[in-house]
Amino acid sequence: MASKVYFTKDISQEGLLKIYEVLGAKLKGKVAVKISSGEPGGKHFLNPQLIKPLVNKLNGTIVECNTAYKGRRHNSKDHWEAIREHGFLDIAPCDILDEDGEKALPVKGGIQLRENFVGDHIDKYDSMLVLSHFKGHVAGGFGGAIKNIAIGVASSRGKTLVHTAGTTDDLKLAWSGDQNAFLESMADAFKSVVEYMGKENFAYVSVANNLSVDCDCDSHPAPPQMADIGIFASLDPVALDWACVDAVYASKDEGKAALIERMESRNAFLTLEAAQKHGLGQKEYELVNIDL
Numbered sequence: 001m002a003s004k005v006y007f008t009k010d011i012s013q014e015g016l017l018k019i020y021e022v023l024g025a026k027l028k029g030k031v032a033v034k035i036s037s038g039e040p041g042g043k044h045f046l047n048p049q050l051i052k053p054l055v056n057k058l059n060g061t062i063v064e065c066n067t068a069y070k071g072r073r074h075n076s077k078d079h080w081e082a083i084r085e086h087g088f089l090d091i092a093p094c095d096i097l098d099e100d101g102e103k104a105l106p107v108k109g110g111i112q113l114r115e116n117f118v119g120d121h122i123d124k125y126d127s128m129l130v131l132s133h134f135k136g137h138v139a140g141g142f143g144g145a146i147k148n149i150a151i152g153v154a155s156s157r158g159k160t161l162v163h164t165a166g167t168t169d170d171l172k173l174a175w176s177g178d179q180n181a182f183l184e185s186m187a188d189a190f191k192s193v194v195e196y197m198g199k200e201n202f203a204y205v206s207v208a209n210n211l212s213v214d215c216d217c218d219s220h221p222a223p224p225q226m227a228d229i230g231i232f233a234s235l236d237p238v239a240l241d242w243a244c245v246d247a248v249y250a251s252k253d254e255g256k257a258a259l260i261e262r263m264e265s266r267n268a269f270l271t272l273e274a275a276q277k278h279g280l281g282q283k284e285y286e287l288v289n290i291d292l
Contacts, residue, residue, distance in 0.1 A: 002285050003285045004288055005239050005243040006019050006022050006233045007232050007287055007288065007291075008230055008231050010230070011209050015230075015231055020205060022233070023234070027058060030125050031061070031125065031126070031127050033061065033129045034130050034153065035088075035132075036217065037082055039072065040085060042219055043210075044133065044135065045086065046133050048090060049087070055092045062083075062091075063097050064079070064097065065119045065152060066079055066099075066155070068163065069217070074156065080096065095121055097119025098119030098121070099121065101155075102120055102155035102157065102158060103122070105117075112166060113188040113192075122197070127202065128201065129202075130145050130205070132206040134244040136213035136214055136262040136263065137262075138218065139179075139182065140183065140215075140266060141269075142241075142262070144206055144244055145206055146241055147186060149189075149193050150189040151189070164182070179267060183268070183270040184270065184274045187272075187275040187278055187280070191280060204236075206233070207231050208230060211225075211227075226256045227255070229248070236285065237281050238272055238283065
């Protein structure tokens with residue numbers, strides 16, 4: 001049976017609340033809301049005011065981890081300042097998951113990884129809303145729900161290990177790993193987090209706006225060349241990411257060519273194929289337009 005992916009063109013507070021309600025997720029206990037806090041200099045990260053009502057509805061805590069590159073989110077002190085500057089502390093409590101350390105999660109049946117290192121504050125949470133900004137990415141081709149967990153929940157050292165398929169935690173070598181091994185490692189890392197917290201304790205919402213070829217981790221991202229698409233939501237992260245990708249291809253906007261080239265040139269869909277092999281979701285989905 002195909003997975004359901006819900007869609008609305010309404011990129012607004014009301015649109016986010018509505019699509020989450022239609023999704024019917026049952027997030028329990030203390031809820032983490034995983035976003036990208038955005039590298040200072042960039043402006044494409046999810047607007048705090050856009051997500052505020054949904055985060056507050058869940059009584060959620062916005063969570064992030066430190067980066068594996070030298071910037072203003074590489075250490076907790078600077079990262080907290082970036083979170084404050086970007087307005088996230090104004091809307092909800094926030095938590096840098098690896099501020100006090102990391103923990104190893106086993107990757108059972110991993111393609112590349114045998115363990116994944118995540119921020120140890122993960123144990124403070126019972127469930128997670130993966131609230132992603134869908135866009136391009138210089139290494140992964142695109143960033144969506146799977147990357148938001150695979151890289152986003154990894155500690156700073158863990159990110160380096162994912163990028164290098166577990167071969168080194170030397171930050172200087174983080175971007176020197178084999179491309180396909182990196183893409184498969186993201187699926188492995190994602191698997192470890194979902195299995196640790198429990199598949200039933202996740203819900204996924206992706207906002208396809210500000211569709212730059214570059215990620216929110218870029219301090220000087222390229223300007224978007226195509227128009228915003230809308231909001232997608234699913235309980236199946238693989239189907240959700242595929243739906244976002246398919247929407248780019250289906251767009252009548254000629255500006256889509258840059259994002260398509262970015263995805264194809266990085267062999268981006270290998271991560272989704274690996275995640276499906278892991279049983280984390282499927283490519284087949286039914287798109288339900290809630291605007292109709």
